[in-house]
Amino acid sequence: MKPTIRDVAKMANVSISTVSRVMNSPETVVESKRLRVLEAIEHLQYQPNAFARGLIYKRSNTLGVMIPDVENPYYAGLLRGMQDAAVDLGYSLMIVNTDRSKERTITYVENLYEKQVDGIIFASDILHPEYYDIIRHYQIPLVLASTNSIEYDVPSVNIDNEKGAYDAVRYLIELGHRKIGMLSFPYDDSISGEPRYNGFIKAIKEYGLEECATHVTYADHRFESAYKAAEQLFSKYPDLTAVFTASDEFAMGAISFLHEKNILVPDQVSVVGFDDIRMAHMYVPKLTTIAQPVYEIGQHAVKKLYELITEEKVQLYTEILSHKLVIRNSTQEV
Amino acid sequence: MKPTIRDVAKMANVSISTVSRVMNSPETVVESKRLRVLEAIEHLQYQPNAFARGLIYKRSNTLGVMIPDVENPYYAGLLRGMQDAAVDLGYSLMIVNTDRSKERTITYVENLYEKQVDGIIFASDILHPEYYDIIRHYQIPLVLASTNSIEYDVPSVNIDNEKGAYDAVRYLIELGHRKIGMLSFPYDDSISGEPRYNGFIKAIKEYGLEECATHVTYADHRFESAYKAAEQLFSKYPDLTAVFTASDEFAMGAISFLHEKNILVPDQVSVVGFDDIRMAHMYVPKLTTIAQPVYEIGQHAVKKLYELITEEKVQLYTEILSHKLVIRNSTQEV
DNA sequence: AATGTTTTTGAAAACCTTTTCAGACTCATT
DNA sequence: AATGAGTCTGAAAAGGTTTTCAAAAACATT
Secondary structure, eight states: OOOOOHHHHHHHSSSSHHHHHHOOOOGSSSSHHHHHHHHHHHHTTOOOOHHHHHHHHHOSSSSEEEEEETTTTTHHHHOOOOHHHHHHTTTTTEEEOOTHHHHHHHHHHHHHHHHOOOOEEEEEEEEOOOHHHHHHTTOOEEEEESSSOOOOOOOOOEEEHHHHHHHHHHHHHHHTTTTTTEOOTTTTTTTTTTHHHHHHHHHHHHOOOGGGOOOOEEEEEEHHHHHHHHHHHHHHHHHHEEEEEESSHHHHHHHHHHHHHOOOOOOOOEEEEEOGGGGTSSSOOOOOOEEOOOOHHHHHHHHHHHHHHHHHSSSSSSSEOOOOEESSSSSOOO | OOOOOHHHHHHHTSOOOHHHHHHOOGGSOHHHHHHHHHHHHHHTTTOOOHHHHHHOOOOOEEEEESSSSSTTTHHHHHHHHHHHHHHHTOOEEEEEEEEEEEHHHHHHHHHHHTTSSSSEEESSSSHHHHHHHHHHHTOOEEEEESOSSSSSSOEEEOHHHHHHHHHHHHHHHTTTTEEEEEOOTTOOOOHHHHHHHHHHHHHHTTOOOOGGGGEHHHHHHHHHHHHHHHHHHHHOOTTHHHHHESHHHHHHHHHHHHHTTTOOOTOOOEEEEEEEEGGGGGSOOOOOOEEEEEHHHHHHHHHHHHHHHHSSOOOOOOEEEEOEEEESSSOOOO
């Protein structure tokens, strides 16, 4: 049996109130008793029961994290930042994979609510009305990480995806590339699909390369489909000298395809990715990419959630962290 | 304010006992009342409070997972399997990164204990006596995933690392390689360092290649240090035609190094990895590797922990899942 | 109609902690 | 020695649920 406060009290020969006080406001109990209590706690290896505490404080010191898929390396970095910040603030994390399934997601929200999480971080997916409604209804504090919402007024931490894409493409143009294609997320993905595409378009227009606007193929978020999309892209536009991809995984898909066709990267085709996942610098060639500060996004998201929980409001609603272009070996002058 | 069982009772005009019964043994309450209660629950969107329940059942339906580092892609697969199995069994997961730090790990155990997790999965690290003692003392059910313990009698799910390494090296030998090196984890890592090294040795001895036994360099678990280790290895033994690496990340480190030295893989040097992380088939070249059934390891670990929690014992103590050699493009005949 | 049996119900205790409140004790002041 | 102020302590209530137990209600049997 786990020792309870009662056992400690008995052993130290004081009331349970005194034991509680030793733990929560030790200065109010005389030294002699305090020492006895401390000794008893140590001896029994007593740890207060979080259920009983939760019942009183109505807080669990636990945060729910909803991400599409732990296996995606991009989220791993996010998680890492969240974890570290949570530990600092005395919180634990409960992580669920939504797989971008509405049904699953809603069940998980119910779960997290029942488990009395103090707040939820919803990461990297579209905040559908169904999600918003239920979280809203339960009145669970919510912040968005690596995504944002246009329709709803929810605090978020993200980067400027359009600007990131723009910077990537401009870099290619400045290297002298004129025939540039793009491997895009689906356009209806308003989080990273639409803005990255828009950034691409903006850059090419600005430099008068309107004809590139059609050099785009779409793929869902996985490597395999990026590989196929690259195949399509290059069969239609074989004279492309550069391609901007919506993620590093897409970049790898493209490079894999090109490698198989014996097209050299970067000698014949330059590729720039997005995200700067850990693997980006392990790849052959090392990827030139737009680095997202994933770790910071994760950290800031939990800090913001903490702020929301404790102050019930948040200073800075929409936080945009800055990306940067990391130049490695998958690009070169034309 | 969150609705409580009392609010439901009031609205349905019954006692709280009846409400509780509707939720836990509905057949014992007459239909008319049951319907009224159900309606009230629906209307108030009532969810029972997990703290109060936990206090009674002494269970949280939450499992603690301790892994070295979420960012390592190998663990992501593990986690995925655990998550899916946990959801099936009605459990949530609380995940912590130990960073292989003793101090941190012990604090986390205390945390998880306080949060009343029903059990702990300890993954991919050595179960130091300090860890074992504290978990043991708190009497928290424990299973090991992707690791095992020689000193202590703890249920575990793992693969046969020595056999895996042996199979990898034998494959290289059968391809005709005679000058084979290894990039090993530290030998004092008794989980994957020692057995994989031993498997290497076993294979080369069996084929009379004793002189290869010295062609080994060591690195900690990260890419960068594998890169350096590869540098050492090839500067000492430049005529190696194949190298077996203790992980896919190591394989990538080796290939990166070789690529930079303009040594072609697999044309001049064959490389075989270990783990088959998701990235392995995205790499250029796609890695030949020993595939661990990570997803299954995760799943089985959760199931085993569940068994341990509910039955207080476990059928199969040490579970060894089978690996397989996946032949891709980083190896070829000599 | 009276009795016995079974089903259904609600009151209250239990789980473990924190916190309020009032009483006991200490110490200083007259 | 009596009073007052201040410090320390323990009893009890509260938090939300499940479960036991006894009472009430429903039904069946004579």
